[in-house]
Amino acid sequence: MVPYPQPPDPTLTARRPASVTSRSTTTRRHRSSRSHTGGAPFRPQNEFPNFAQTGDVEIIISVEGQEKRYMLHRLILAQCSGFFEAGTSEDWSRAQAQGVAPTTAPAQGVALSNIGEEEEEYGRDASRPAIPLAPPRDRYRWRYELDWGNKDDEVPMLVQKAPSATLFGGDQTYRPPAAPHKPPPPPTNNFFRSFAMQSAAQIPHQAPENDLIRDYDNLFRIFYNYPPNLDPLNIAESYIQCKSLLALADMYDALEVVGPRIDHHLLQFQSRLWKQIAKYPPSYLKLGYLARSKVIFAEALIHVVGQWPSGSSQLRHHVPEAVFDLIEDKVEELAEKKLKTEGKLFRLTLTTPRGERVTPANSYTDWLALSLFRQWLIESTSPPPPLPPKTSNSSQPSPRASNNNSNHTTNNPSSTRTQQQQQQSQQQQHPPIPPSHLYRLLFSAGPAYLPHDDLKRFFKQSKSFASSESSSSFSSSSSTSREELRKFERRMDEVKGMAREVVRPLMRSWLELDLGREGNAGVGAGGLGYLTCTRVEEGDFPWD
Secondary structure (H helix, E strand, O other), X not given: OOOOOOOOOHHHOOOOOHHHHHHHHHOOOOOOOOOXXXXXXXXXXXXXXXXXXXXXXXXXXXXXXXXXXXXXXXHHHHHHOHHHHHHOOHHHHHHHOOOOOOOOOOOOOOOHHHHHHHHXXXXXXXXXXXXXXXXXXXXXXXXXXXXXXXXXXXXXXXXXEOOOEOOOOOEOOOOOOOOOOOOOOOOOOOXXXXXXXXXXXXXXXXXXXXXXXXXXXHHHHHHOOOOOOOOOOOHHHHHHHHHHHHXXXXXXXXXXXXXXXXXHHHHHHOHHHHHHHHHOHHHHHHHHHHHOOHHHHHHHHHHHHHHOOOOHHHHOOOOOHHHHHHHHHHHHHHHHHHHHHHHHHHOOOOEOOOOOEOOOOOOHHHHHHHHHHHHHHHHHHOOOOXXXXXXXXXXXOOHHHHHHHHHHHHHOOHHHHHHHHHHHHHHHHOOOOOHHHHHHHHHHOHHHOOOHHHHHHHHHHHHHHHHHXXXXXXXXXXXXXXXXHHHHHHHHHHHHHHHHHHHHHHHOOOOOOOOOHHHHHHHOOOOOOOOOOOOOOXXXXXXX
């Protein structure tokens, strides 16, 4: 028998809802756009410096034919800059956008896909009102342009402009143009040559970036936590870039954000930075204050206080009053410390084995050593006295002669010039030692001052003078003289040791610059000519 196909059992047939069946038969699945020529579909950029999808603040920087555009976020700009916080506030925006009604946001849950599905599910019913197609929500955009002002001496600054509207009511968004779809080039045998030519064609030949554009770009890069493009090798060029960037950040009230980045960049130079600060302390003092850098500010302040008042003209009316007051306070503290040290040096004394101060009566040799040290200290710290006026040989000249002499002196001032020249020559032969060099000599001790030859010469002269006066303290024996000379030198070494301990606090250096151990490098040719013992405490910084 030939089998015949049996009809399907109607009880086993699964039925689907009408809505599902109609949707499955009428719904189309649209594929995403694909490029069959090897290129990716165009997508608007949404990264620094052009956040085309999420940015709401447009900034245009135009300098000497060069232009750079930014699409940034109001929230980040307001957090980093007081200028943008005030310019994009609600009150300011309301005043700038008078007559511009904000668009209402679409109701939640309304989308094109839902509308299409509901129409297909319920059909085209004339009794059901059609759901309007709501436009996408438009966010208010701020627009800033660099304004150069009307005068040449004015500083260019960002000025808020009205955002330019498009045909559909939204704001104009500057996006990079889409790359046209071109057919791929035919394959060639020399693959590397074609690849090199294609790469060279894609590299744009641009002019060097303007300094102002670079500063604005670094400012916005820091806002978005990107490292600024500063010179990492040449510290002089890096200082110029950091200075201009800090001035720009100060103008837009963003020093708290930019300062730490500048501090981190400059501290990478380490020893080269300390040497530059020693060369130009006033400049780095102002930079350290703007950058809120405690290390740079303290290093420069120590140099400024030590050299004061040589750098006062560069700082007066160029730094805040708080910084100038801090400098004057530190200068007064240093002067008071030097006065106390000089008083202790002049009060140094030697004692006998019984604890008594040395005098010519109880220890003549020790008293000579102490007297010589004090005399050398006086001559080193004070200028030479002026020459006495020239007197005539006659004891009582007549009035007529005195008148003639006065007329002669008035008409011929050769004698006065001669005295001035002699006084100048004497000051040149024995100039006073600078205080910093004097303290370093005292701290070095040893043969740096009052060497063995000077001590021996002074001791012989004092002995001969005492012998002529028939003093009983000296003997004519040569062995006794040598023993007394050794004792004199030992006592002088004791005085030098006490003087070393007195000046030790002044020789303490609080610089990061390496001056050698305990300031001994100051004695050499490469040492500093001022004291560096000024200490900057944690509460001394004027911005705390």
